[in-house]
Amino acid sequence: MTLTANSYAAKDAAYHAHGQTNWRAHEENGALVMERGDGIYVYDETGKEYIEGMSGLWCASLGFSNQRLIDAGSAQLNKLPYYHTFNHKSSTPTAELAEKLISMAPDNMSRVIFNCSGSEAVDTAIKMVRFYHNAIGKPLKKKVIGRINAYHGTTIASASLCGLPPMHNWFDLPMEGVLHTDCPHHYRFGLEGESEEEFATRIAGNLETLIIEEGPETIGAMFAEPIIGAGGVIIPPATYFDKIQPILRKYDILLVSDEVICGFGRTGNMWGCQTYDMTPDIITCAKALTASYIPMSATILSDKVYQAIADGSNELGVFSHGFTYGGHPVAAAVGLETLKIYEEMDLVSVVRGLTPAFQKVLHSFQDHPLVGECRSVGMVGAIELVQNKDTKANFDPAAKVGATLARNGEKHGVIVRAMKGDAIAMCPPFIITEEQIGMMKTRLDAAFDDTYKWAKSEGLVG
Ligand SMILES: Cc1ncc(COP(=O)(O)O)c(C=O)c1O
Missing domain, CATH: 3.90.1150.10 (Aspartate Aminotransferase, domain 1)
Known part of the structure; x- marks a missing residue:
């Protein structure tokens, strides 16, 4: 393909290195x-x-x-274009968005920490899992379980959780302490004549075996997208989460529902976890939180996790985590307007x-x-x-x-x-x-x- 001289495609090919792209093919084809x-x-x-x-x-x-989102962002840029959330600081739309998000989240959720991307939301959740288990006196419980074909992001930790080889190859991932269990895809991995329920029973059994072999006392959390998105839109087989969750509870393993795609209606309920009767301890979300007009993500904590971390931060004197742009007021204003639109449109x-x-x-x-x-x-x-x-x-x-x-x-x-x-x-x-x-x-x-x-x-x- 010949790139038109002076086109944006040609500029992009000449100067812009892209994620999830073959760089040599990009030089030739542009964007x-x-x-x-x-x-x-x-x-x-x-x-x-x-x-x-x-x-x-x-x-x-x-x-x-969407004009309302454009106006909400512009108005906030005029009023207070930046503020942060460290050391007990906040901004008006950020506080309001936190309240709104918790009011929409499943009942056991009580606090939210804002980040900028889905990967950061997942990374933050992994750190929460570590901090939580230290705070409750179970310092060995640190390994996290992801699933084959799952997608959780591109930072060192979130990419490690992914179950997709291209996310690991040549990046020397996954990092230590990340395990992977079966992909819940009946069409691909179900055995000849095996029903969805039988398949779910078999792979739930494999999960329990993995936990026992690794040592339940070393496993902190399992991360699961309600439906695996970027790994292929993989819909879990009937009864999958009904079978997985009791196993996690039996061994005191937290469940993190990665709702970066599923959150905000995508699966036909406000949260993907509601579609599959999951009761997560932590929810990660991003994308539709601001309709993607501006970057923002959130890690939502159940009261159980929040209380333990709050005690831990009190003991240490600080919870040393956060991002310069986490809870950015312009993103929060757009997020708040997005959630209002969702409510109004039902x-x-x-x-x-x-x-x-x-x-x-x-x-x-x-x-x-x-x-x-x-x-x-x-x-x-x-x-x-x-x-x-x-x-x-x-x-x-x-x-x-x-x-x-x-x-x-x-x-x-x-x-x-x-x-x-x-x-x-x-x-x-x-x-x-x-x-x-x-x-x-x-x-x-x-x-x-x-x-x-x-x-x-x-x-x-x-
Ligand atoms: C389920 C899930 N988690 C995490 C991420 C990472 O989000 P981001 O690309 O905003 O870092 C994605 C991105 O598609 C995702 O689908």
Whole structure:
């Protein structure tokens, strides 16, 4: 591909190093550079329109032009553009957002600490797990359990928790003290003839074995996304969390629900943990907290965890953690307005109202020759492409079938995301209409047709 001279794509290719990107390919191809947004649409530097079927990175929950959020941020910039949260300081929107967030959180939650990104929220949670166990006199209980294919972020600790090899390779991760248990994906890891419940029983048993082998007295917490997002939109099998939670309770292991994607309505309840009857001790959230108009994340603590840490900080004289921009007043003002909008629009009802139309479109691809599994909950889902529907054999990753489909989507004006195993994710903004969901389907049909023709011409399918 030749980059147009003086285009933003060319500047980006020449000067900008990207995350989650092949740097050499980027030098050659540049970026798809967006210039503006309107509702569910974004427009690139040439003016081409795209339906943002991924809400960016699962996050722009209210689309790309919400005037109330823009005004809330501008007003706060005029009033108090910065303040911090160290040494008993705060700002008015930050205090108000904390109150609002706790009022919306599950009943056992009592305090929130703000950070800037999902990774920081997870990192903070890992530090809380350590501090908590020191505070309650169990200093050995420090290991944390993540799951294969899970995604929790990119800092040293949160990337360690991920169960995705590219997050570890050449970064010398995972760090010490991080364990991984099974991926709860029945389609991929269920045995021949095994029901979802039987699969859940088997992998819960594996979790207990891991805990016993490692020594329950050394394990502090398990981190779980209610649905695994960036690792493939993996929906847990029936009864999974019902079986996992008693095991964690039996061995006094905290449960951290990583709601960076699932929080704020995505799964059809305000919190993903409510969709799966989880009772977490800590919740991490970000993304839709501010509709992603400005970075902010939160680590929400149950009263049990809060009280122990408060006692510990009192004993030490300080809780020495926090970020310069944690609880930033402009982010807090935007977050507060976002939560007010969710309340006024009755977010959960809106999501539940849109879900049948969204899921109908997503599952309409089940019979397509390239498709192995369509899976969804609420307003998030994935379509997993396979080389052979009967054997569920994946394509050779080098063939880049998923990436080709995503690129064909862009050609036809819809943005979806190709993930590991050629799973194509969709996670549209909550302001999408049924008519726009229909448009998404038309554009996706064209992308699937092109990809199928290409795969045939490459000899990838029969
Ligand atoms: C479940 C989960 N946790 C943590 C993160 C990390 O968030 P960030 O990219 O804001 O650091 C993500 C990002 O997608 C996520 O999906």
